[in-house]
Every structure is written in structure tokens, then in C-alpha cells.
Amino acid sequence: MVSLARDEAEWAPAGTPLAVVRATSPAEVRSVVAACYRHRVPVVARGAGTGLSGGANAVDGRIVLALDRMDRVVEIDPLERIAVVEPGVLKDDLRAAAAKQGLWYPPDPASAPWSTIGGNVATNAGGLCCVKYGVTRDYVLGLQMVTGTGELVRLGRRTAKGVAGYDLTGLVIGSEGTLGIVTEVTVRLRALPPPAITVAGYFSSVVDAGRAVAASAAAGLTPAALELVDRHCLAAVDDWKNMGLSIEADVVLLARFDEPGTAGDAAAERMVACFEGAGATYAVRSTDEEEAEALFAARRLAYPALERLGAVLTEDVCVPTAQVPEMLARIERSARKHAITIANIAHAGDGNLHPLLITDHGDDDARRRAQSAFDDIVADALALGGTVTGEHGVGLLKKPGLRAELSSAVLDLHRGVKRALDPRGILNPGKVIRAGPLDRAAVIARSTSRDAGRGDAAPAGSVNVRAPWRRRRGW
Incomplete structure (x- = not known):
């Protein structure tokens, strides 16, 4: 439990x-929610538990409704x-x-190898391909779900178009x-897309x-993926998996294009030119798919490697593409200010950054500093229009x-929707919406005032490791 x-x-x-309760059918989910509605007992749904915001966390006295055993691909x-799947189906x-x-x-x-479609729907997950192909919301046509009153309903459609209601x-x-x-x-x-071309910088x-990210957007390029991985992540993956990926660089950008033929x-x-124009120390198109896959594998393994x-x-903030350089600079400043290690991975092509704040287990002082840096990063993202x-x-x-980002009027709209679908407030209460105002202007002012006049110097302690494969075929 x-x-x-x-x-x-x-x-x-x-x-x-x-x-x-580990449900195996929609009828079982409905029965559980109906019972919780009658007895006013909160219920929290969960899939594989891979979330990173606490959205599936239980509170004392609540029912956890696990959906991981509802794992059938019903139809393709x-x-x-189209495909019809149960919520416990793994993305891969x-x-x-x-x-x-x-x-x-x-x-x-x-997290595709171990996260579920239901969890992806719950957070509107995106990932590596979203810069060109969009996020979960762009692909979900319809849902079956149980409301907060225990009703089993169908929403949406199976057709390509539909604006009924x-x-x-x-x-x-x-x-x-x-x-x-x-x-x-x-x-x-x-x-299925054709084989992709990978560019590394x-x-x-x-x-x-x-x-380089901003330059590629200005050039009108729309790669299938544009991912950022910094030295902390690559070194951690290398130490864990012995993949030989440590390189003579602080940061790697990985781009993929899946247009066929001469267009790709x-x-x-053009992406190589954008990388070089932005100051890349090395930029090349891959001719070795094995090495290209190894770099993308390192990107996927970064989080579990850092956990070691x-x-x-x-963190999970998103800023306009033009503000990506400034946001990354502010993250570095937060790392120096609070004396903690912040690794960076990012879906850089659409401005979605994932700073990873790392502290020793049991170090309460470092934990407090990390939480302060976490708050600063949120404030910085809002200050930059993110x-x-x-x-x-x-x-x-x-x-x-959330309370800093949304106005009181908009938060009231959220609460109204919540009351309509969950009148007794039993579905995952205490998550997402919280009562009470927060001064957004004050949050942003704190960010902008503390950063006035600061430069973009790189943090101390940069790792410079060898690139054994730079001389190898394909790069």
C-alpha cells in the first residue's frame, strides 16, 4: 500500500x-467512485506513479484507485x-x-517505457516529439470516464471532425x-515517419x-525533436551505464528531422548552420544511426541517472522560444545564488525546460536552498511570459x-467547473486548485529586481570530459 x-x-x-483498490474494468471504477460519493470519501486515481508534481499522492483517509491493471489495447x-486503449496501457x-x-x-x-496513457492524459504529457507533432491533447479524440457523482460517461468522438457541444x-x-x-x-x-536525420551540436x-534554439526558430526550422542535455546529465548517464557519452562540451543539442529526401x-x-552561428564548438549531421540513438538514449536516461x-x-517551466537563452541564464544564476547543483534537460524546441535540482539525501539545509531555487525558477518563468x-x-x-499565473476570476472559473463535475469534491481534492489570492505582480517583481544588472557568466565547476567518439565514423 x-x-x-x-x-x-x-x-x-x-x-x-x-x-x-486495483480496478480491472470501468464498472469497478464506477462502483468505487459511487461508494465514495455516498460516503463522502476522497478518491485518488493513479497509473504507474511516474508523475513529478505529486498529483497522484494520497492523503490519510483517502482511497487510492489504481488503474495499472486496466492495460488492454482494445482496438486499432x-x-x-485511431486506437482505443485502457488507461493502464504503457505508452511504448x-x-x-x-x-x-x-x-x-x-x-x-x-518516461514512455513505464508511464501510462491515463497518466499522460491526466497531465497532457508532451515529450521529445512535441515541438513538431504536439502533445497528448492534440491526439485524444474521446474519453470514457467516471464523474465525481459515479456516472460513467463518454466524451468526444471517433470521427476526424466534431463540434457537437x-x-x-x-x-x-x-x-x-x-x-x-x-x-x-x-x-x-x-x-509511421521515415528514418530520421540527427544533428548534434x-x-x-x-x-x-x-x-541556437532561438536561431533555429527564427530560421523557420521545425525539427521532429530538439533536445538539450547538459554536462551533469551526460556524466551521470555515463557513470551509470558506461555508454561512453561524456564529451568535450558543457551542453549538447540534439535535433531530428523526419522529412523525406532532400527536404530533410x-x-x-540549415540546423548545423544555426548551431555554428550561435557559437557551437562542434556541430555535425550524423551518418551513424547507432551513435545518434545512443545520444537520444542518454537524454531519456538522464532523470533516473541523476537520481542515483x-x-x-x-522543475517543469515553459517560456517563449525567444526567452530560452535568458531563462537558462537565470537558472544558472539560481544555482550559484543557492549553492546547489542544477542539471538541465529540456524540450528546447518549444521552450519547455526541466531544471533538475540535486541535493544529498538527508541534507536539510540543501533541501531548503533547493526549494528556494525552485521558487525562483517559477518566478523567473512568469516574469519572462511563461x-x-x-x-x-x-x-x-x-x-x-498556478495562483501566481492565473487571475482570481480565472481561478473562480476553474472552481465552477470542478463543482459541476465533482459536486462533493471527492476527486483528488487538494490538488491543482487552492483557495486564496496570491499577488502575481509581487512574485514577478521579486524575480526581476534581484536579477537587475547581473551577467550571464557560466557557473563554476564546469565538467570538461573527453569525446572518444568525435574521431569515430559518423560525427
Whole structure:
């Protein structure tokens, strides 16, 4: 029971559930919620528990409703290009099933091998391919779910078009189990893309890498993926997996293009030029797919590799693409100011940054400094016109940030929707929305005033490791 009481969010509070129910059908989910409605007992839905905001954390006296055993791919229709799946289906399992029909489900979170479709829907997950192909909301056509009153309903459609009534499906996506418990998902599929071309760029600072991201957007390039991985992440993966990925660079940008033929070739060459123009110390198009896959594998392994070094508090902010260099500079300043290690991975192409704040286990002083840096990063994202969460959700960790981002009037609209679908407030209460005002202007003012006049110097202690494969074939 303890293992099902929380997700992967570092330092998000969790209690002991009253009971855990492992549902195997929509009827069982409905029965549980109906009973909770009658007795006014809160219920928290969870999938694989890979969330990073505390959205699936239990509180004492609540029912945890685990959906991981509802893991059937119900249908794949190659003519309509749709799939119908239960919420416990793993993301990679859906991809594998679709691939047998020559089809593809694009949303690609780094947790794809172990996160569930239901969890992806709960947070509107994006991932590596979202810069070109979009996020979960762009692919969900319809849902079956249980409301807070215990009713089993269907939302959305199976057709390519449909505007009958309000978009309740879109409303539920990203609501983190506070508006309903999803029991089935109908998603849009695409044709499998052709083999991709990978471009790698090495940079001496995250700010230079950020400038390359902005330059590629200004050049009109839309890669299938544009990922940033810094020296902390690559060194951690290398130490763990002995992959030989440590390189002579502070930061790596990885771009992928899946346009066929000469269009893909031309886009790759233009990206190399953008990297070089932004100050890359090395930029090249790959001709060795094995090495290209190794770099992307390192990107996916970064989070679990860093967890081996200590407690990891994961940020998830998103800023306009033009502000990526400045946001990365501010993250570095926060690391220096609070004397903590902050590693950086990012879906850089759409401005979604994941600073990873690392502290030793049991170091309470470092924990307090990390939490202060966490708050500063949120404030900086808002000050630059961004949002407090791009894809991990609000959960417990981002509730103050949500109140800073949204006006009181908009928060009231959220509460009104919540009351309509969950009148007794039993669905994942205490998550996402919290009562009471927070002065957004004050939060942003704190960020802008403390950073006035500061430069973009790189942090001390940069790691400079060898690049054994630079001389190898393909790079």
C-alpha cells in the first residue's frame, strides 16, 4: 500500500490511504467512485506513479484507485487511424501495437517505457516529439470516464471532425484526475515517419545552446525533436551505464528531422548552420544511426541517472522560444545564488525546460536552498511570459505557482467547473486548485529586481570530459 501512496515528486507530501483498490474494468471504477460519493470519501486515481508534481499522492483517509491493471489495447483501426486503449496501457506498448499496422502515436515523454496513457492524459504529457507533432491533447479524440457523482460517461468522438457541444474532452485532459477518472481513451494515430536525420551540436554554455534554439526558430526550422542535455546529465548517464557519452562540451543539442529526401537533408544542413552561428564548438549531421540513438538514449536516461546522485527536485517551466537563452541564464544564476547543483534537460524546441535540482539525501539545509531555487525558477518563468508547468502538471508542488499565473476570476472559473463535475469534491481534492489570492505582480517583481544588472557568466565547476567518439565514423 505504501508504494502506491505517492508518485515520483521529490518532497511532495503524501499520507497513508484508507485502502487501495486495483480496478480491472470501468464498472469497478464506477462502483468505487459511487461508494465514495455516498460516503463522502476522497478518491485518488493513479497509473504507474511516474508523475513529478505529486498529483497522484494520497492523503490519510483517502482511497487510492489504481488503474495499472486496466492495460488492454482494445482496438486499432488502420482505416480511421485511431486506437482505443485502457488507461493502464504503457505508452511504448501503444506505439508497438500501432507500429504493427504501420501507424504511430507521436506524444513521446521520456518516461514512455513505464508511464501510462491515463497518466499522460491526466497531465497532457508532451515529450521529445512535441515541438513538431504536439502533445497528448492534440491526439485524444474521446474519453470514457467516471464523474465525481459515479456516472460513467463518454466524451468526444471517433470521427476526424466534431463540434457537437463543448469540448469536454479537452477540458478533462490535463485536469490531473480532479474532474473525472478516465477508463478508456480514443486517440488519433499517424503514419509511421521515415528514418530520421540527427544533428548534434556541442556548446560551451547553456546560454549559447539557448541562442541556437532561438536561431533555429527564427530560421523557420521545425525539427521532429530538439533536445538539450547538459554536462551533469551526460556524466551521470555515463557513470551509470558506461555508454561512453561524456564529451568535450558543457551542453549538447540534439535535433531530428523526419522529412523525406532532400527536404530533410536541407533542413539538417540549415540546423548545423544555426548551431555554428550561435557559437557551437562542434556541430555535425550524423551518418551513424547507432551513435545518434545512443545520444537520444542518454537524454531519456538522464532523470533516473541523476537520481542515483541524490534527491532530485524536478522543475517543469515553459517560456517563449525567444526567452530560452535568458531563462537558462537565470537558472544558472539560481544555482550559484543557492549553492546547489542544477542539471538541465529540456524540450528546447518549444521552450519547455526541466531544471533538475540535486541535493544529498538527508541534507536539510540543501533541501531548503533547493526549494528556494525552485521558487525562483517559477518566478523567473512568469516574469519572462511563461507558464509554471509545461507538461508535468500542477499537483501539489505547483499550486502556489498556478495562483501566481492565473487571475482570481480565472481561478473562480476553474472552481465552477470542478463543482459541476465533482459536486462533493471527492476527486483528488487538494490538488491543482487552492483557495486564496496570491499577488502575481509581487512574485514577478521579486524575480526581476534581484536579477537587475547581473551577467550571464557560466557557473563554476564546469565538467570538461573527453569525446572518444568525435574521431569515430559518423560525427
